[in-house]
Amino acid sequence: MAKPVHAAVGEKKVHCLICGGDTFREREVKLNSTGMEFFNLAWANESATGLICGSCGYVHLFVPGSLKVYRTQG
Incomplete structure (x- = not known):
C-alpha cells in the first residue's frame, strides 16, 4: 500500500474538496x-497524478508536473 503523503500546487497546500483532509x-x-480503447491503444493514453484522500477516499486528479508531494512524518 502507498505511504501517506501531503501535497501542494505551487505554494498552496492541497486539502480534500469533500472533507478538508x-x-x-x-x-x-x-x-x-473510447477511441484509444476501441483500437486497443489504451496503453498510449495520457496519465494524471491521483491523490486519494486518506479520510474519505475522494480521488483528486492533477496534470503531471503540477504537484509537489511530501511524505508524511511517522
Whole structure:
C-alpha cells in the first residue's frame, strides 16, 4: 500500500474538496478514451497524478508536473 503523503500546487497546500483532509495516497491514473480503447491503444493514453484522500477516499486528479508531494512524518 502507498505511504501517506501531503501535497501542494505551487505554494498552496492541497486539502480534500469533500472533507478538508490533508493526507493522501498517491497513484498514477490512466485517462482512457473510447477511441484509444476501441483500437486497443489504451496503453498510449495520457496519465494524471491521483491523490486519494486518506479520510474519505475522494480521488483528486492533477496534470503531471503540477504537484509537489511530501511524505508524511511517522
